[in-house]
Amino acid sequence: MRILILSICFLALIYYAAAYDPLDPNGNVTIKWDIMSWTPDGYVAMVAINNFQMYRHIGDPGWKLSWTWAKKEVIWTMMGAQATEQGDCSKFKDNIPHCCEKKPTVVDLLPGVPYNQQVANCCHGGLLNAWGQETDDKTGSMSQFQVSVGQAGTSNKTVKLPKNFTFLGPGPGYTCGPAKVVPPTTFLAQDRRRKTQALMTWNVTCTYSQFLARKYPSCCVSLSTFYNETITPCPTCACGCEHKNNCVKSDKKIDMVGHKKDRSPLLHCTHHMCPIRVHWHVKVNYKEYWRVKLSITNFNYHTNYTQWTLVAQHPNLNKVTQVFSFNYKPLVPFGSINDTGMFYGTKFYNDLLMEAGPYGSVQSEVLMQKDENTFTFKQGWAFPRKVYFNGDECKLPPPESYPYLPNSGVNLSVSVLAMVSSFILIVFSFGVFSD
Numbered sequence: 001m002r003i004l005i006l007s008i009c010f011l012a013l014i015y016y017a018a019a020y021d022p023l024d025p026n027g028n029v030t031i032k033w034d035i036m037s038w039t040p041d042g043y044v045a046m047v048a049i050n051n052f053q054m055y056r057h058i059g060d061p062g063w064k065l066s067w068t069w070a071k072k073e074v075i076w077t078m079m080g081a082q083a084t085e086q087g088d089c090s091k092f093k094d095n096i097p098h099c100c101e102k103k104p105t106v107v108d109l110l111p112g113v114p115y116n117q118q119v120a121n122c123c124h125g126g127l128l129n130a131w132g133q134e135t136d137d138k139t140g141s142m143s144q145f146q147v148s149v150g151q152a153g154t155s156n157k158t159v160k161l162p163k164n165f166t167f168l169g170p171g172p173g174y175t176c177g178p179a180k181v182v183p184p185t186t187f188l189a190q191d192r193r194r195k196t197q198a199l200m201t202w203n204v205t206c207t208y209s210q211f212l213a214r215k216y217p218s219c220c221v222s223l224s225t226f227y228n229e230t231i232t233p234c235p236t237c238a239c240g241c242e243h244k245n246n247c248v249k250s251d252k253k254i255d256m257v258g259h260k261k262d263r264s265p266l267l268h269c270t271h272h273m274c275p276i277r278v279h280w281h282v283k284v285n286y287k288e289y290w291r292v293k294l295s296i297t298n299f300n301y302h303t304n305y306t307q308w309t310l311v312a313q314h315p316n317l318n319k320v321t322q323v324f325s326f327n328y329k330p331l332v333p334f335g336s337i338n339d340t341g342m343f344y345g346t347k348f349y350n351d352l353l354m355e356a357g358p359y360g361s362v363q364s365e366v367l368m369q370k371d372e373n374t375f376t377f378k379q380g381w382a383f384p385r386k387v388y389f390n391g392d393e394c395k396l397p398p399p400e401s402y403p404y405l406p407n408s409g410v411n412l413s414v415s416v417l418a419m420v421s422s423f424i425l426i427v428f429s430f431g432v433f434s435d
């Protein structure tokens with residue numbers, strides 16, 4: 001088992017170097033252009049952005065897409081999205097294009113724009129759900145807009161594909177490949193009795209790398225158990241101590257009115273200086289089961305995390321019996337190794353992780369069935385191997401600082417453990433939230 005874990009870690013390291021996510025090997029954002037009609041000087045295309053990442057959503061303020069035109073193309077009109085800058089359209093006399101930039105940047109429209117500016121699946125302010133968080137129709141992880149392009153090719157022989165796509169989701173971290181012509185998309189008519197197809201289709205695939213996105217992690221993990229009173233805190237400066245000088249020592253000092261539009265983080269002062277801390281508490285040991293309590297705490301006064309996701313890797317996640325108050329979905333990245341899963345909030349109950357302060361945390365408990373051959377409290381086995389919050393990997397404490405199983409306690413009976421557990425729980429409830 002140890003060798004297996006080590007080799008997975010090793011594989012993971014190799015994959016990281018290639019900007020590949022071992023927990024979501026097929027994760028990507030795909031941008032698809034379907035040419036729906038040719039016009040006298042170009043074409044009308046329907047563009048669809050699909051978030052195929054299992055646990056990384058595109059949050060507020062939403063995606064931004066840009067590309068470089070291959071020739072002197074202009075955008076006559078757009079529906080469902082808009083170019084952020086019109087650029088220099090002074091060459092045009094009667095009809096002024098929507099955008100004349102060589103490298104246009106496009107953003108989604110906000111909900112509630114007039115119907116004549118909308119298309120299907122548009123106008124969610126650029127938010128895209130994670131693929132794994134979606135219900136059946138998958139429309140929440142998709143954005144669409146229509147673009148009418150002029151001064152362009154007017155047939156599939158003369159049209160030139162746009163180049164150098166960049167995708168912000170909403171920050172950096174994505175790298176997009178070149179546009180590739182693919183078999184034309186087919187559309188099923190509403191009565192499902194007729195199929196039509198695009199005149200030409202090309203795809204662009206973008207993948208995420210945390211190392212391109214940010215210098216430091218944006219979350220950290222702390223650990224505790226019922227069998228040892230030590231609480232292993234997040235590593236010091238786990239998220240870099242860049243904001244150490246303008247953090248806030250007490251909730252009361254926050255000007256609750258003035259800060260909301262400011263998107264730069266305003267953190268509660270902690271030794272780790274992370275906006276997010278995930279706490280993993282080994283809570284109860286039953287005969288055939290064991291129970292972990294998970295808490296996610298927000299230390300950022302400037303951000304509400306909507307549609308948050310938490311991914312954990314632990315060998316016992318193959319026997320999850322019950323998850324309280326969160327949703328759980330196994331991810332099974334390597335097919336047979338079922339050790340990774342995604343936790344996310346329940347709609348209208350705890351899918352919003354509120355800004356730092358009295359309401360800035362969400363909690364869950366996970367009941368897992370023991371596998372007699374592997375289960376142990378020794379050597380930190382009960383702790384997660386990896387934790388991700390919103391698709392970014394969290395900094396774990398060094399293994400040598402994990403709470404140990406007391407030597408005398410190896411043969412402790414369940415009832416004694418339960419007693420110790422409730423004692424520690426009391427200590428824990430007072431101790432851990434005052435960080």
Ligand SMILES: *[C@@H]1O[C@H](CO)[C@@H](O)[C@H](O)[C@H]1NC(C)=O
Nearest residue numbers: 026027028029030052053205
């Ligand atoms: C993008 O993700 C989809 C869905 O997981 C997958 O089918 C497709 O092969 C991926 N594309 C690439 C280029 O990895």
Ligand SMILES: *[C@@H]1O[C@H](CO)[C@@H](O)[C@H](O)[C@H]1NC(C)=O
Nearest residue numbers: 030031032048050182183203
């Ligand atoms: C192109 O992208 C769409 C999703 O936008 C996907 O369904 C399709 O499989 C992709 N085609 C290829 C050849 O990658």
Ligand SMILES: *[C@@H]1O[C@H](CO)[C@@H](O)[C@H](O)[C@H]1NC(C)=O
Nearest residue numbers: 155156157181184199200201
């Ligand atoms: C271009 O269109 C012609 C028919 O007008 C078709 O035969 C050909 O396969 C198309 N080529 C591509 C690359 O779509």
Ligand SMILES: *[C@@H]1O[C@H](CO)[C@@H](O)[C@H](O)[C@H]1NC(C)=O
Nearest residue numbers: 066067068103163164165166
């Ligand atoms: C592609 O876009 C990036 C960022 O806008 C820019 O730095 C780079 O020079 C562009 N490359 C080409 C070939 O246009």
Ligand SMILES: *[C@@H]1O[C@H](CO)[C@@H](O)[C@H](O)[C@H]1NC(C)=O
Nearest residue numbers: 259260301302303304354355
């Ligand atoms: C977070 O959400 C709450 C409730 O919707 C709202 O009152 C608060 O202003 C939001 N905070 C931020 C920083 O957007």
Ligand SMILES: *[C@@H]1O[C@H](CO)[C@@H](O)[C@H](O)[C@H]1NC(C)=O
Nearest residue numbers: 317318319320321330332338
């Ligand atoms: C993975 O584990 C979960 C429970 O933790 C179980 O519901 C699911 O069926 C397992 N999947 C596979 C492919 O073994």
Ligand SMILES: *[C@@H]1O[C@H](CO)[C@@H](O)[C@H](O)[C@H]1NC(C)=O
Nearest residue numbers: 228230401402403404405406
């Ligand atoms: C609890 O774990 C710590 C290591 O984090 C260790 O130093 C300590 O001895 C342990 N306590 C007991 C009672 O074993």
